[in-house]
Amino acid sequence: MTKDGMHFMADVPQVQLSTPLTSFSATDPGGWDHMFRHARLLDRAGFDRLVVSDHVVLGERLEEYSRPEIGGQAGGRQPTGPDGHWLEPLTTLSVLAGMTSRIRLGTNILLAALRRPVVLAKSTATLDVLSSGRLDLGVGVGWQREEYEAAGLRFEERGRLLDHTLEVCRTLWQEERAGFSSPELGFEAIHMMPKPTRPGGVPIWVGGSVNSRVADRLARFGTGWIPWGVEAADLPAAVGRMREALADRGRDPSGLQVVGRLAGRTRPDGELDVERTMEAVPGLVAAGATDLRLTVRIPDDDAEAHDRLSGIVAAFRVAAVS
Numbered sequence: 001m002t003k004d005g006m007h008f009m010a011d012v013p014q015v016q017l018s019t020p021l022t023s024f025s026a027t028d029p030g031g032w033d034h035m036f037r038h039a040r041l042l043d044r045a046g047f048d049r050l051v052v053s054d055h056v057v058l059g060e061r062l063e064e065y066s067r068p069e070i071g072g073q074a075g076g077r078q079p080t081g082p083d084g085h086w087l088e089p090l091t092t093l094s095v096l097a098g099m100t101s102r103i104r105l106g107t108n109i110l111l112a113a114l115r116r117p118v119v120l121a122k123s124t125a126t127l128d129v130l131s132s133g134r135l136d137l138g139v140g141v142g143w144q145r146e147e148y149e150a151a152g153l154r155f156e157e158r159g160r161l162l163d164h165t166l167e168v169c170r171t172l173w174q175e176e177r178a179g180f181s182s183p184e185l186g187f188e189a190i191h192m193m194p195k196p197t198r199p200g201g202v203p204i205w206v207g208g209s210v211n212s213r214v215a216d217r218l219a220r221f222g223t224g225w226i227p228w229g230v231e232a233a234d235l236p237a238a239v240g241r242m243r244e245a246l247a248d249r250g251r252d253p254s255g256l257q258v259v260g261r262l263a264g265r266t267r268p269d270g271e272l273d274v275e276r277t278m279e280a281v282p283g284l285v286a287a288g289a290t291d292l293r294l295t296v297r298i299p300d301d302d303a304e305a306h307d308r309l310s311g312i313v314a315a316f317r318v319a320a321v322s
Helices: 033-045 062-066 089-097 117-130 145-150 155-174 212-221 235-248 274-278 281-287 302-320
Strands: 016-020 049-052 104-107 135-139 178-181 186-190 204-208 224-227 257-261 291-293
Touching (some): 016 104, 016 302, 033 089, 033 302, 049 089, 049 135, 145 155, 155 178, 155 212, 235 257, 235 281, 274 302, 281 302
Parallel strands (some): 016 049, 016 291, 049 104, 104 135, 224 257, 257 291
């Protein structure tokens, strides 16, 4: 439990298998039916969660993605140029919610501070209700100065702005008659319905490395943690440090959910070697990972795609309990 009474989400039944769903394209794809098809196939095959990315706008200094000191990733490369087509994630997940029935719908990550907090609280509560409680809100500060400048915000204040946004959202999600006061805004006797399906609000997954600001944010708001950069590469040590940081802040770390990267291993023909890939699952689970992210290639034929994806899920379920 946190100092202010919030809990980690404790009703996840098992280690989960998730995958990024590509909601961007380097050039105009001429339509997004391929994305719709992939979401439906993942849902039917039994994947637990799909996640989509976020860029509201792009500047022209995309090489800064490789700078970890501003939130990028060392050696990383932005997947599109400045004229890449990036779908807004909450709008995208709203469409996908109507095409699926059981798979959880997540952001990895949403630049939440770019949205007005009261509108974000409303849109996420709406999506959560309409999807029968399937929304997961993965958030982070991002790395691109131009996005904050285009929104009229100071890049240097992005961490504080994110915390402020999450605090307003949580207030509106939880309080029947809400009041809030900060230097940026103040309101009282505000009513926002419907509320999200969970009493604590939409589950929030905090992205970032092990540092005091991220640990504070996770302790205050987080259901789960999305490790970033070197932390993702050395998960056992990173989870240990984050759990210690949470305990220092009065947060019980035992229920912390953690994203772990499940690297796909390939056969000589380039296809996923499912058996070899799943060999890494027990180690990741032992390290503290509860949501394993695997990038998958989906065949063009629906029957072949269903068989392949279902086989991946079945192998994962066995590996996760071994």
